[in-house]
Amino acid sequence: SLTAGIVGLPNVGKSTLFNAITKAGVEAANYPFATIDPNVGMVEVPDYRLDELTKLVNPKKTVPTTFEFTDIAGIVRGASKGEGLGNQFLSHIRQVDAICQVVRCFEDENITHVEGKVNPLADIETINLELVLADLESVTKRHARVAKIAKTKDKDAVAELAVLDKIKPVLEEGLPVRSIEFYDEELPIVKGLFLLTSKPMLYVANVAEEDVADPDSNELVQMVRDFAATEGAKVITVCARAEEEIAELEDEEDRQEFLEALGIEESGLDQLIREAYDLLGLATYFTAGEKEVRAWTFKQGMKAPQCAGVIHTDFEKGFIRAETVSFEDLKQYGNMHAAKEAGRVRLEGKEYVVNDGDIMLFRFNV
């Protein structure tokens, strides 16, 4: 399963945010087979469509879908040279599928900034540079090896060399691989290089409690936004400290009160969860029966049989077709029967690319 890694310099609020994730996270008892790794936090994906489907169908049980965050502590300047826990840190990043970079945008005299003062752009640069340098090292090594093989006119080596030739100068300029546009046929080669800077990145600006309601009044946040725009990356704002307190509240009314006091409608954590899910290229389809209404995660672009396989491998093997209706249509017509009468329920086959928000009923041979 895919996981989003949380990175950032020391003292920017990573642990505080990760604590919020694990406190808000699903109860281990509900997921007995989940990995018990202290650096992994499993979260439920908030989805208003699941709530509305529950109202429509009135099932015995509602089950949200989940995914994982991984806490990656320990980056410092010089990590790519093995400073601190550098190498370990980089190997942890290698294992995640998307990166959420926490950036400090709050002032607090009592909390030391590792670089002496609060400067989110310098912080981003420090981290991104370590990742670029680590990639440059592996690309340079690989380039030397592949160039030799390419001399023999080996087709694969020639193709890979062309990709490496495209990547190397960009890294040398200090820019991430994700800033390069590749041709479709180059993408599998890029993927096979397992580079750190080819992973999608989301910036998480950690702001003071006073700034949550109107984060753009904080000029540090503006700086982060301007920088992220140059990469085509998204920025979300949270107050990690407040999120940790919110996550401790069990009562929904108390949570609402807290959010109101902060002047926001949705918790920053919920926003982070949705954005990270999207960054990972994940989407949701639903199954809706009287016994259970449930959200399932699939990778954007997956076809119906593969999506059926998310529930059970037998569903994929024996897939015949799927009765499919979009969430909007089901909502408009109120129930499956009425949606069918209106011709909004489709019978889809093996080649159907499932859409986010589809409600699926799979037909299969056992």
Ligand code: GDP
């Ligand atoms: P990490 O080293 O990145 O994991 O940072 P921590 O989560 O340990 O946070 C470092 C310090 O900053 C702790 O004392 C936190 O309580 C504090 N901190 C974290 N988030 C906020 C925030 O939003 N506002 C303020 N004022 N302090 C925060």
